[in-house]
Amino acid sequence: MVVPQPQPSARPSSPATEGAAPGATPGGHSRRAVLRGAVVAGAFLVTSGALDRAGVPAHAEVEYDVVVIGAGASGMTAALTAAKRGLRTVVIEKAPTFGGSAARSGAGIWVPCNEVILAAGVPDTPAKAAAYLARVVGDVVPAQRQAAYLANGPAMISFVMRNSPLRFRWMEGYSDYYPEFPGGMPDGRSIEPDQLDGNILGAELAHLNPSYIPTPDGLVVFSADYKWLTLSAVNPKGLAVSAACVQRGVEAALRGEKPLTMGQALAGGLRAGLLSADVPVWLNTPFSDLRVEGGRVTGVVVTRNGQQTLVRARRGVIVGSGGFEHSETMRREFQRQPIGTGWTVGAKENTGDGIQAGERAGAALDLMDDAWWGPAIPLPDQPYFCLAERTLPGCILVNGGGRRFVNEGAPYSDVVHVMYERDSATSPHIPAWLITDQQYRNRYLFKDVAPLLPLPEEWYQSGAAFRAATLDELARKIGVPAQALRATVLRFNGFALTGRDLDFHRGDSVYDRYYADPYVKPNPCLAALWLPPFYAFKIVPGDLGTKGGMRTDARARVLRADGTVIPGLYAAGNASGAVMGHSYAGAGSTLGPAMTFGYVAANDIAASPGA
Structure with missing residues (x-):
């Protein structure tokens, strides 16, 4: 049971005084009040030590x-x-x-x-x-x-x-x-x-x-909306959610609100x-x-x-x-x-x-x-924590050997745990690489870049992203064996055709399908990579905090x-x-x-x- 708050005779400092000027005391009161030994912030102020040159207590x-x-x-x-x-x-x-x-x-x-x-x-x-x-x-x-x-x-x-x-x-x-x-x-x-x-x-x-x-200004977006905003170019519900975000923003503006x-x-x-x-x-x-x-x-x-x-x-x-x-x-x-x-x-x-x-x-x-791990792309301004991007159909995660090593749609903490557990000098998993093709880029929002729009040039310049006309060229740019990457993509494309990921079971869990594309059949998490150019994004062990x-x-x-x-x-x-x-x-x-x-x-x- 919550006990009602009493009304003390000496209340804590008013919020209006919390941002007091540098010369103020912890309760926001003047130096003169301190020297008189006033009651501050609902607590007794006790001074000790010498005074500084301005006459303020050193402690x-x-x-x-x-x-x-x-x-x-x-x-x-x-x-x-x-x-x-x-x-x-x-x-x-x-x-x-x-x-x-x-x-x-x-x-x-x-x-x-x-x-x-x-x-x-x-x-x-x-x-x-x-x-x-x-x-x-x-x-x-x-x-x-x-x-x-x-x-x-x-x-x-x-x-x-x-x-x-x-x-x-x-x-x-x-x-x-x-x-x-x-x-x-x-x-x-x-x-x-x-x-x-x-x-x-x-x-x-x-x-x-x-x-x-x-x-973005003018929109009111909830966390649960992002799933659909990512799909807005290919899914009617995505368009409807986008429209709802705009409508909320307009209504808030008409009411004079600052929506959070x-x-x-x-x-x-x-x-x-x-x-x-x-x-x-x-x-x-x-x-x-x-x-x-x-x-x-x-x-x-x-x-x-x-x-x-x-x-x-x-x-x-x-x-x-x-x-x-x-x-x-x-x-x-x-x-x-x-x-x-x-x-x-x-x-x-x-x-x-x-x-x-x-x-x-x-x-x-x-x-x-x-830590609260998650795969992240080290973009030049700040790391980008990947959620939908690695789950949507038409992408795979590969290690330094050009091989898949994990269910890309698994909980983000699990993906990084696998990266650390398997990383070694002979089998590097940090960084890993998110591989996609142009079809993927044509369909889905990537971070805040709309489908069909080019990725920022600084992503390429920083080494966070690479683009190439062929898988072999992409493999050369990111330093993985070309034959292994080609074989990995070929095998994955077969899984996409049948709808069953026999290696890592992507799409078997309900969780895997949350950020997936329901219009992709037979498995909303799996689509073939075939349309050039191909893209690679550097993946490192990001986190939300320790x-x-x-x-x-x-x-x-x-x-x-x-x-x-x-x-x-x-x-x-x-x-x-x-x-x-x-x-x-x-x-x-x-x-x-x-x-x-x-x-x-x-x-x-x-x-x-x-x-």
Whole structure:
């Protein structure tokens, strides 16, 4: 049950003061107010140390009940929950924007048995969900933690909808990633945010982290639309969906709205909830370390407006600072080669700060070798994470020997796992190559390039894409054996004719067919490559973020290697080891657990008077 938020006599800082000028204190108050020892941000300001030349304290302390590190989906969900449980809460964010990787994403959320899918008639049950998750994850993650996720996920979705402007839509037909497993759902369990008017954020809208791939102006596009937009040149439903995207945009413009969807809507809706709950979000505030006293985490050290500040946490600290995908040092230490920071689409501020601070405080780490992998094309501006492109009929993935090595339509994480497992000096799989022909280019949207239109010249110049009149010439350009590539394409073309992929079973799973072309027969995932010119796209191990971090229990409490709890310290999202283990249950397996364990952490703090 959610406890109504009390009305304290000294409220947290007004959101209007969160972007205060550089001379302001953490609560947005003037220097003179600091020197008078005023009450700031609903917490007592305690000054210590010498004054600087301007008369400002060299160090400062503020106190809240709960301090949340990171203004992504896990952090903002945690902060909203804590505030609604009556706890004075602040969110610390080092970026100049809020939303993190969530704001950049398609914002699918995988939470079984939530009220949105049940209202839509999805025949989900707790027993089905438990059987499916157990089969996907195995024994890599303790059963108690899996159970905590499934038990609290639906309540989290309901809580968010009742305490923010967010509403959600079922992504009908977006299959679980292993629908043939016991408890798997062929029509899927994933949801995504409904359309949100950005005007509700006021001036805060300017601080929303931009999308990974911005929606074209004048369109309102949901994540579930992309399947059909890709097919708009060959499928009547694709045209209808395209028209609906335009119509939504026109209607929003006539209403004077600033429409947000996908990750923009999710992050914007959570931020709007925090605004209503008077929870300050301190942007441009780097976190440097945890404060540990007597074995207990009692606060965090940050730099606020150029001033080192100790933010004390009377009840607990929740770390939702994201993964370490943009830390070259950590990736080289924990992950397999080749690896680097140039292939990830995670928020650039995700450099593992929270994970490293937790380790210094005694936290054990889990799953540090893994990530939310996916095949990516290293385009010159940024990596492009491939979804539909490798599943549509008329393309194959080959290794450095010119041979297929995987079901191209398999879950994206699985494809990269295979790339790493099989990569060697004698059998290179990194990079791999996505091979297509002109028929494929004539039919389907590729990234944001419409059918029939030429690919950007800079793709060729950067070595991310190649084009040739023959397969032999293409093989020479990408450095694979021509005879092997010709034989691979010939064999695949035979599979396309019969509709059966005898080597890797592409198209056998319902999931494989989600991004396929229903007009291609007999298998919507398979079509022959025969029409020159032929194309090759470099494929590297991209990711949505890393999935390793602090070890946590079913209550989101951070654990030491011996299994004991570090008092006062909680973690959620990619700062913690993923509840999905080394696998991926369905679209939104990152955001669903991140939000759920942020919710769990805040509720545990609220329910534990001595926390």
